[in-house]
Amino acid sequence: MLFAPSSAPSGVLDAAATAARLPWSDLADEIAALLKDPTVVVPQRAVLPLAQGGSLFVMPATDQSVAMTKLITFTPGNAGTGRPSIQGDVVVFDIATGERRLVLDGPTVTARRTAAVSLLAARHLAQVPQGPLLIVGAGVQGLAHAEAFIHGLGVREVWIASRSSASAQALAAQVRDLGVDVQVVADADAAVPHCPLIATCTTASALVLSAPPRPDAFLAAVGAFTPAMAELAPALCQHVARHGRILVDTSDALHEAGDLLQAGLDVAALPTLGEMVRSPGAAAPERRSGPVLFKSCGWAGWDLAAARLALRRASPAPAATAHWADPSA
Structure with a gap:
């Protein structure tokens, strides 16, 4: 795989960098841990119908230290056009400070x-x-x-x-x-x-x-x-x-x-x-x-699990902004 510097701001991860924070077995383990965590709160997601048959999904969730919201669009009409059907971001905040910690690529998290x-x-x-x-x-x-x-x-x-x-x-x-x-x-x-x-x-x-x-x-x-x-x-x-x-x-x-x-x-x-x-x-x-x-x-709880794992796997800035070929492209 070829590496090259990313132009994304610090803390904003592209598809490949997001995937690198979410290895399969570790993510499954994190989901299991989240299901046992009594501090997790997941409101029902909001789905707003859009013109042309699409939808906007707003999916918040939180635990005792992390708050996140996934904002994605689902556009069935993009099938076969080369544009993805799902687009958007997962925005992750630190509860103690209110700081935005990460922006993850929404389709990759999904x-x-x-x-x-x-x-x-x-x-x-x-x-x-x-x-x-x-x-x-x-x-x-x-x-x-x-x-x-x-x-x-x-x-x-x-x-x-x-x-x-x-x-x-x-x-x-x-x-x-x-x-x-x-x-x-x-x-x-x-x-x-x-x-x-x-x-x-x-x-x-x-x-x-x-x-x-x-x-x-x-x-x-x-x-x-x-x-x-x-x-x-x-x-x-x-x-x-x-x-x-x-x-x-x-x-x-x-x-x-x-x-x-x-x-x-x-x-x-x-x-x-x-x-x-x-x-x-x-x-x-x-x-x-x-x-x-x-x-x-x-369920937004699954996205919260991904956010928790991505935060734990944070690496120094140069590595965190590395870019390589997206395996799901």
Whole structure:
């Protein structure tokens, strides 16, 4: 990788510098620690509809020493244009002094914390953590989940399915550079019987997976985060509810988990990741009782975990402002 000085002001990190502060396993550990921290306060995020079908997300959170807000735009119309669908920043403050400590790249934080949350859930619930892994969707989240599961679980084989053959091939090249075997498949459903790990990482504009997962499967669904969005067919969700277990990232999924809501499931009755992390013994028997669906909708607490880790990993100014090729570009 090539290094060059960054022109960003001190404390303002570009995508690559943000990623460097958030290694996969450490970020998953930080998320687990945050879920056990009673000082964490996370108000419900505000979502402001924008013209042209976009949204502005305002996501604050705090603990006893750090306050942060993520401000991002989600612009579905950018798909296929070369412009990212998610743009924005995470602004981090010191509570004691009120000082702004960091500005992190919002899309990078979003990608890494989302995949790290999936990694944390898989650590607890995946029956075959080494894979193979099926990635459905060849965008930023597809790459992030491939990296997280390769580095965090030891996955050595990745299958990729995408509506865009060119995007699938581009992601395959990036994942292959991580030193694992990769194959591109035209039909995600046909790959399901071969893959005990699955991550659906699309913009959820249409259903992308219908085949019921195998009995030992762990499926992380991260692309849908409104009631109108869904990646998974209702019958798939209902199958897992009957034969395995469904968890959600937080109780906010009651209003946001389109996959589950459209399947007619009682989301309020489902356990959360926090409940599992705080009572790990309760999850152990479930590892042997059918497929697991982990539904992730997003939460500002995950961004706070990233902010806490980034602050702890602060390095001297010259290193902190170094720049190198963004692996999610």
